[in-house]
Every structure is written in C-alpha cells, then in structure tokens.
Amino acid sequence: MDGRIIGFIVWALFGCFMIGLGISAFFSKKAVGFWANIKTFPVNDIRGYNRATGKLFIAYGFIFIVLGVPLLSGQNTPYIILSVLGVMIETIAIMAIYTLSITKKYKEK
Secondary structure, three states, X not given: OOHHHHHHHHHHHHHHHHHHHHXXXXXXXXXXXXXXXXXXXXXXXXXXXXXHHHHHHHHHHHHHHHHOHHHHHOOOOOOHHHHHHHHHHHHHHHHHHHHHHHHHHHEOO
C-alpha cells in the first residue's frame, strides 16, 4: 500500500474513534465528561446533555475525516495546510460550542 493511503487510514481511524465516543455518549447513563481529568459539572438533564455531547463528538469525527482528504494528494501537496488549520479551527470551535452552548444549557443552577 502507498504511504499516503496508510496515512489517511490512520487519520480516518482516529475520526472513527471520535465517532465511537459520540455513539457511546448517546447511550451512557452517567453524564459524559468532555474535558480530560476534570469532573463533570452537576447536570440537570443527563439524557439531553449526553445527546448534545454525543452529537458534538460525532460531528467532530466526521469533519476530522473530511479534513484528512488532502493526505491522499501526496506528500508535498500545499493542500495539507487545509488539514492542519482545519483541525485547529475545528477543535477550537467544538470547545467554544461546548462551553458557550452545552454547559450553559445543561448546568444545574
């Protein structure tokens, strides 16, 4: 197999892992954690919170896989900058969505 195909497969496997996290969040009975090594805040609607967080993880995984498509173009393609910048922007966007939207809606007052 060509190196660029292997690179894209590894990239896509990470995206599938994120999609798997989102699917498992849908069916979790306890509030799903978003940040590493931090306890989840008290949630007023666990099912709704888990669904919102799961959708966020699934969307992140799909977009991550799509952003990996320039890896198939070859090693020295200038389009790889789209992958690098796209993942940075995507990661910042999901952190902002989680903090400004999901936390605000589901945090117990």
